[in-house]
Amino acid sequence: MVQxxxxxxxxxxxxxxxxxxxxxxVLVIGVTVNWRxxxxxxxxxxxxxxxxxxVFGVGLIRVIPIEALRLVVGVLLLLFGLKWLKKxxxxxxxxxxxxxxxxIYEAQLEELKSKGIVGSKRLDPFGLVTSFKSVLLEGLxxxxxxxxxxxxxxxxxxxxxxxxAALGAAxxxxxxxxxxxxxxxxxxxxxxxxxxxxxxxxxxxxxxxxGGEGLGVKWWGxxxxxFPILCLYLALSAALVVWLKSAPxxxxxxxxxxx
Amino acid sequence: MNSxxxxxTKVVKSIYDFLCGDLAIFIAxxxxxxxxxxxxxxxxxxxxxxxxxxxxxxxxxxxxxxxRERNAGRN
Numbered sequence: 001m002v003q004x005x006x007x008x009x010x011x012x013x014x015x016x017x018x019x020x021x022x023x024x025x026v027l028v029i030g031v032t033v034n035w036r037x038x039x040x041x042x043x044x045x046x047x048x049x050x051x052x053x054x055v056f057g058v059g060l061i062r063v064i065p066i067e068a069l070r071l072v073v074g075v076l077l078l079l080f081g082l083k084w085l086k087k088x089x090x091x092x093x094x095x096x097x098x099x100x101x102x103x104i105y106e107a108q109l110e111e112l113k114s115k116g117i118v119g120s121k122r123l124d125p126f127g128l129v130t131s132f133k134s135v136l137l138e139g140l141x142x143x144x145x146x147x148x149x150x151x152x153x154x155x156x157x158x159x160x161x162x163x164x165a166a167l168g169a170a171x172x173x174x175x176x177x178x179x180x181x182x183x184x185x186x187x188x189x190x191x192x193x194x195x196x197x198x199x200x201x202x203x204x205x206x207x208x209x210x211g212g213e214g215l216g217v218k219w220w221g222x223x224x225x226x227f228p229i230l231c232l233y234l235a236l237s238a239a240l241v242v243w244l245k246s247a248p249x250x251x252x253x254x255x256x257x258x259x
Numbered sequence: 260m261n262s263x264x265x266x267x268t269k270v271v272k273s274i275y276d277f278l279c280g281d282l283a284i285f286i287a288x289x290x291x292x293x294x295x296x297x298x299x300x301x302x303x304x305x306x307x308x309x310x311x312x313x314x315x316x317x318x319x320x321x322x323x324x325x326x327r328e329r330n331a332g333r334n
Contacts, residue, residue: 082320090328095329
């Protein structure tokens with residue numbers, strides 16, 4: 001049960017970050033070009049995603065041995081997690097600018113206006129392709145999260161890991177769409193850095209745990225060892241933020257962390 | 260020939276950026292897995308040693324990378 005909720009929460013949070021990014025683009029295209037192009041691009045991307053996951057996802061489960069997969073997934077999750085954690089810690093410490101969805105929205109709006117794109121109902125290739133590639137990219141990341149998280153829970157007696165992770169991702173999608181529809185703005189109210197920090201810590205925790213298992217390490221207490229690892233990363237993060245904040249600053253304008 | 264090499268380089272760079280995009284974290288994580296794997300499989304070191312080396316090396320990549328940013332902010 002513990003593993004169900006940790007898996008659900010991890011997939012939910014990780015997917016929510018990706019959905020927020022994709023939704024921002026879909027919203028910009030919908031408002032500035034037209035909703036038809038935006039939704040068509042999004043729909044095409046979702047169909048492409050379904051095909052990709054259907055073909056490669058199932059093959060991945062059947063072909064690759066779980067221990068080897070845990071090792072590979074552990075490496076990937078650690079890399080992803082540490083990357084996200086680093087960005088979040090730099091933002092908390094003030095060394096990088098906080099990711100501002102509203103600023104991105106405004107910048108994209110200006111860019112589209114400068115290209116002379118006005119709101120019409122005609123199918124617009126630029127809008128369609130922009131929406132398509134954004135949703136496809138972020139969707140692939142969600143698919144990766146769902147498959148990798150889900151595969152870790154799968155065992156001979158318990159094979160619904162992907163369903164749990166998919167449930168978490170679906171809940172995140174539902175929440176992002178509902179929130180987006182209510183506020184009708186690029187989700188600037190979502191505390192993105194906090195979300196990215198939590199996801200970074202969780203990915204690093206799961207990456208360490210599964211990577212260790214893939215190497216042949218038998219963790220003390222099995223899955224319960226996830227909590228001490230989580231606490232280790234939280235304590236380390238707190239110490240690192242204090243350390244980063246103690247640095248004397250000469251940099252006037254913090255750079256954007258996505259640069 | 261050059262365009263093929265350039266395209267290959269671009270693909271490798273894109274994969275690297277997608278996976279991590281940070282050399283210190285990337286190398287430290289890979290070294291952590293290789294060294295810990297050797298400790299577990301070849302040397303058959305005690306579990307606690309393998310875990311400390313694994314987590315220590317992994318975390319060192321993050322610390323090293325952040326240290327670089329800290330120094331860049333100071334200089």
